[in-house]
Amino acid sequence: MDKFVMATANPNKIIEIQNKIGNKHQFLSLKEIGCFEEIPETSDTIEGNALQKARHVFENYGYHCFSEDTGLEIDALDGAPGVITAHYAGENRDANANMDKVLREMQGINNRKARFKTVIALKMNSNEYLMEGIVYGSISEVKRGNDGFGYDPIFIPDGYDRTYAEMSLEEKNKMSHRALAVAKLKTFLDNYTKGPF
Numbered sequence: 001m002d003k004f005v006m007a008t009a010n011p012n013k014i015i016e017i018q019n020k021i022g023n024k025h026q027f028l029s030l031k032e033i034g035c036f037e038e039i040p041e042t043s044d045t046i047e048g049n050a051l052q053k054a055r056h057v058f059e060n061y062g063y064h065c066f067s068e069d070t071g072l073e074i075d076a077l078d079g080a081p082g083v084i085t086a087h088y089a090g091e092n093r094d095a096n097a098n099m100d101k102v103l104r105e106m107q108g109i110n111n112r113k114a115r116f117k118t119v120i121a122l123k124m125n126s127n128e129y130l131m132e133g134i135v136y137g138s139i140s141e142v143k144r145g146n147d148g149f150g151y152d153p154i155f156i157p158d159g160y161d162r163t164y165a166e167m168s169l170e171e172k173n174k175m176s177h178r179a180l181a182v183a184k185l186k187t188f189l190d191n192y193t194k195g196p197f
């Protein structure tokens with residue numbers, strides 16, 4: 001069994017990924033390898049931040065590591081909030097304030113196209129892999145729905161007339177940007193044998 005660190009302090013994310021990917025590999029949290037420092041995320045791209053975290057763990061702790069980073073990119077806002085999705089309206093990372101800011105900036109704008117993007121970066125020895133999950137959609141005029149988190153109440157995936165927050169968690173988790181990226185990671189790891197990595 002191979003060990004991979006997932007660069008998160010959140011034990012629920014480890015359980016979720018272990019359930020999805022199965023027991024062929026073992027996933028460790030940052031806590032389990034004794035990594036308690038704040039890992040820098042200073043890149044100006046989502047891809048860069050995901051890679052930065054995976055590299056930090058590999059270089060300082062010697063484990064294969066993957067890390068994920070997610071952002072909402074809105075066409076009419078030139079790709080914002082993008083890399084600062086989590087703290088678009090300020091350092092306290094308030095989801096309602098973030099959505100209110102987006103809705104304010106989108107007032108009167110007809111082009112409401114947006115996309116949610118999750119990038120998983122995997123660092124294994126000298127190799128680096130990026131796996132991306134994108135869901136295209138649009139920004140609603142007002143917040144709708146009570147489920148989910150973050151920007152869920154204002155994001156309507158293409159092909160649906162409901163926001164992410166109006167879907168059950170089960171429905172969202174089958175088709176979300178994160179699910180698509182994790183599916184790519186699963187395919188990669190299913191095919192991974194100790195080899196030229």
Ligand code: IMP
Pocket residue numbers: 068069070071072085086087095148149150151152164176178
């Ligand atoms: P992270 O990279 O997973 O920490 O995500 C960054 C930010 O994107 C979060 O703080 C949320 O605001 C937002 N976000 C990530 N995934 C989702 C989602 O599935 N729905 C709504 N917002 C999300």
